[in-house]
Amino acid sequence: MILSAAFLAFAGLTTVKASEVKAPVMTIQQDSTTKTPVKLEELPDAVKTTLQSDKYKEFTPSAAYLVTAANKSEWYLVELTKEGQTGSLKIGKDGVVVE
Numbered sequence: 275m276i277l278s279a280a281f282l283a284f285a286g287l288t289t290v291k292a293s294e295v296k297a298p299v300m301t302i303q304q305d306s307t308t309k310t311p312v313k314l315e316e317l318p319d320a321v322k323t324t325l326q327s328d329k330y331k332e333f334t335p336s337a338a339y340l341v342t343a344a345n346k347s348e349w350y351l352v353e354l355t356k357e358g359q360t361g362s363l364k365i366g367k368d369g370v371v372v373e
Contacts, residue, residue: 335353
């Protein structure tokens with residue numbers, strides 16, 4: 275019983291103010307490759323132009339990531355959806371699709 279009272283007293287002293295918590299930037303690292311989320315509206319104009327081209331205009335972008343490889347090369351990985359199907363497209367900063 276004394277242990278329970280001590281636990282409750284300790285729990286009462288450890289309060290967290292939720293308003294002080296800031297949303298962290300999530301970065302995923304796998305095999306020396308870093309994948310950082312990017313807002314679709316913040317993609318470079320060249321990448322947006324590629325996504326709006328005739329070849330890809332029927333697809334809807336749902337998420338984008340800036341991928342940095344171990345050799346420091348960078349590209350955007352854009353997740354696309356079309357009629358319930360999902361896929362991804364690897365696009366260089368210059369808007370050229372990387373195979």
